[in-house]
Amino acid sequence: MAPALAWLTALMVVPCALVLALAFFRRGTYGGIEYTFTLENFGLVFDPLYAGIFLNSARIAGTATLIAVIIGYAAAYAIAAAPRRLQPVLLFFAVLPFWSNYLIRTYAWIVLLNREGLVTQLLRWFGYTGEPPSMLYTEGAVIAGLVYNYLPFVILACYAPLSRLNPELAEASRDLGASVVTTFRRVILPLTVPGIAAGAVFVFVLSIGNFVTPALLGGGRFQMIGNLVYDQFLTANDWPFGAALAMALIAIMLLVLMAQAIATDRASGHAAEARSNVDG
Amino acid sequence: MLPKREATSMAERSPATRRALWLVLSLVFAFLYIPIAVLVALSFNEGGLPTAWSGFSLKWYVSLTGNSEILSAALNTLIVALISTAIATLLGTLLAIGIEMRRQYGKGLEALIFAPMIIPDIVLAIALLSFFSMLNLTMGLHTIILAHVVFNLAFVCSVVRARLKSFDWSIVEASADLGASALTTFRRVTLPVILPAVIAGALLAFTLSVDEFIIAFFTAGAGRASTTLPMQIYAMIRFGITPEINALATIVMAVSITALTLSQRFNRGIIGQ
Numbered sequence: 001m002a003p004a005l006a007w008l009t010a011l012m013v014v015p016c017a018l019v020l021a022l023a024f025f026r027r028g029t030y031g032g033i034e035y036t037f038t039l040e041n042f043g044l045v046f047d048p049l050y051a052g053i054f055l056n057s058a059r060i061a062g063t064a065t066l067i068a069v070i071i072g073y074a075a076a077y078a079i080a081a082a083p084r085r086l087q088p089v090l091l092f093f094a095v096l097p098f099w100s101n102y103l104i105r106t107y108a109w110i111v112l113l114n115r116e117g118l119v120t121q122l123l124r125w126f127g128y129t130g131e132p133p134s135m136l137y138t139e140g141a142v143i144a145g146l147v148y149n150y151l152p153f154v155i156l157a158c159y160a161p162l163s164r165l166n167p168e169l170a171e172a173s174r175d176l177g178a179s180v181v182t183t184f185r186r187v188i189l190p191l192t193v194p195g196i197a198a199g200a201v202f203v204f205v206l207s208i209g210n211f212v213t214p215a216l217l218g219g220g221r222f223q224m225i226g227n228l229v230y231d232q233f234l235t236a237n238d239w240p241f242g243a244a245l246a247m248a249l250i251a252i253m254l255l256v257l258m259a260q261a262i263a264t265d266r267a268s269g270h271a272a273e274a275r276s277n278v279d280g
Numbered sequence: 281m282l283p284k285r286e287a288t289s290m291a292e293r294s295p296a297t298r299r300a301l302w303l304v305l306s307l308v309f310a311f312l313y314i315p316i317a318v319l320v321a322l323s324f325n326e327g328g329l330p331t332a333w334s335g336f337s338l339k340w341y342v343s344l345t346g347n348s349e350i351l352s353a354a355l356n357t358l359i360v361a362l363i364s365t366a367i368a369t370l371l372g373t374l375l376a377i378g379i380e381m382r383r384q385y386g387k388g389l390e391a392l393i394f395a396p397m398i399i400p401d402i403v404l405a406i407a408l409l410s411f412f413s414m415l416n417l418t419m420g421l422h423t424i425i426l427a428h429v430v431f432n433l434a435f436v437c438s439v440v441r442a443r444l445k446s447f448d449w450s451i452v453e454a455s456a457d458l459g460a461s462a463l464t465t466f467r468r469v470t471l472p473v474i475l476p477a478v479i480a481g482a483l484l485a486f487t488l489s490v491d492e493f494i495i496a497f498f499t500a501g502a503g504r505a506s507t508t509l510p511m512q513i514y515a516m517i518r519f520g521i522t523p524e525i526n527a528l529a530t531i532v533m534a535v536s537i538t539a540l541t542l543s544q545r546f547n548r549g550i551i552g553q
Contacts, residue, residue: 001374001375001377001378001379003371003374004372004374004375004378004388004433004437005392005551007371007429007430007433008392008393008433008434009392009394011426011429011430012396012399012430013392013425014411015404015407015408015410015411016399016404016407018407018411018414019403019406019407019410021414022410027552031380052328071370072307074304075303075304075305075308077304078301078302078305079305080303081293081301082301093309094308094309094312094543095314096537096540097316098313098535099487099491099511099537099540100316100407100491100532100536100537101493101513101529101532101533101536102493103317103489103491103510103513103514103517104319104341104513104529104532104533104541105315106528107319107513107517107525108315108316108319108394108529109315109319110320110517110521111315111318111319111322111526112314112315112520113534116329118318148311148312148315148398151308151311151312152312154475155308188412202307205398206400207402209400209401209403210400211402211494212493212514214493216393216517216518223305226402229402229406230402233406233409233498239410242406243406243410246402246403246407249400249402249403249405250400253398253400271504
């Protein structure tokens with residue numbers, strides 16, 4: 001046990017603490033680090049220029065999260081409704097792409113969306129003759145890539161509570177005269193919020209810190225926080241600012257995790273209420 | 281009390297609902313698999329272009345074998361994945377046993393083990409880069425291995441722990457009472473029970489390591505000597521689409537998917553973690 005904990009401490013806790021410390025130092029005139037205490041790196045994070053990138057990242061990540069949750073929930077619902085013996089197989093194949101290489105999955109979208117890619121070919125096949133539409137290097141392409149990459153996790157997270165759902169609850173609700181929509185909104189949805197929250201947190205956190213997808217599918221035109229951190233460390237050589245950005249990323253992650261905990265907590269209250277609605 | 285009934289299956293739903301549910305499934309699976317399928321198909325396309333199918337050919341795979349950059353990257357990836365998996369499997373398994381045996385553990389410990397799985401890759405990547413350069417450590421394959429063990433160890437630990445949850449520790453005590461040494465007890469009692477999970481964890485770690493790009497990219501150091509396969513693929517993708525990438529991508533995907541399928545066979549439900 002001790003060697004593993006030592007490994008994690010030496011190669012995760014200490015380096016992360018170092019980044020935190022780094023964020024309070026000044027950038028040297030010629031790059032490098034000047035060891036004087038300052039808060040200006042954090043001030044810079046809130047500079048309109050960078051705050052704009054944060055908001056932009058949050059918007060892109062938020063859109064991807066919303067789409068992934070809607071598609072993922074529908075898919076999980078359909079899997080949970082499939083014949084019992086098929087469910088593990090369907091779930092396995094829904095999650096399988098998630099375990100293949102991230103870069104390759106992103107690259108697959110370059111192949112689909114480039115000017116002479118499959119989508120353009122399909123359009124031509126349907127009789128389209130104009131200029132090939134530019135789909136690659138757009139915000140839409142970045143969002144599509146994020147949804148594609150993280151969808152399997154949402155399916156997995158939503159499937160867990162959906163498969164445990166007691167069908168008698170939904171039946172009872174309908175017997176009591178509730179419509180399908182009301183039953184879904186008042187009974188099924190509250191009971192499955194923990195799955196939705198877990199899936200949403202995962203997609204949002206991984207999307208907002210992503211730098212590969214914006215770089216490859218956005219063609220570098222859509223800066224996200226991940227790209228900004230990357231630039232500070234590998235091109236701009238301003239490590240203290242890069243460290244402050246990384247800490248901001250961690251702060252966002254912790255906030256989102258807290259929101260998830262609250263949503264899950266509330267949901268267990270609602271779930272009890274949902275049960276008493278149909279029991280009573 | 282009545283036995284709990286099975287969840288409403290598709291069979292009990294109206295035909296319209298049933299059709300709608302199958303439609304959703306077909307669309308989602310099409311979305312998940314068409315991009316990959318196109319990539320794989322193009323890798324066998326004689327002409328190599330996405331515009332026209334000009335016949336089945338293995339020539340792009342053959343051309344990979346002549347590319348020394350790709351071969352050396354593949355070798356580097358194999359070295360990193362094998363060594364980091366071996367270390368992570370050993371440490372992760374011991375950690376899992378240590379935690380589950382004591383039963384009492386603090387939230388801090390849980391957070392420490394959970395952190396490598398949730399911390400954004402880019403943050404761990406820059407943290408390790410800062411750390412290694414502060415120590416004036418020359419970076420290369422060895423630093424990538426050190427880094428990969430961090431998250432691999434956490435994944436192995438969680439897979440083995442899941443298995444140990446249902447482990448009856450009294451048989452360990454019984455073995456000790458009968459005079460077996462701690463090592464013999466581990467070898468003859470504990471290990472046989474957790475072995476499937478250990479193998480599953482190792483296969484998972486291997487896959488993660490083979491596919492990992494961001495942390496390797498930041499901890500590989502300067503120069504091309506320690507380029508791994510994902511780094512090579514990233515560099516190639518930035519130059520555009522080539523039939524060689526399609527072939528290489530197909531091979532890498534086949535390796536990960538095989539390792540993961542094997543892992544799943546050893547340990548049912550591991551993917552759910």
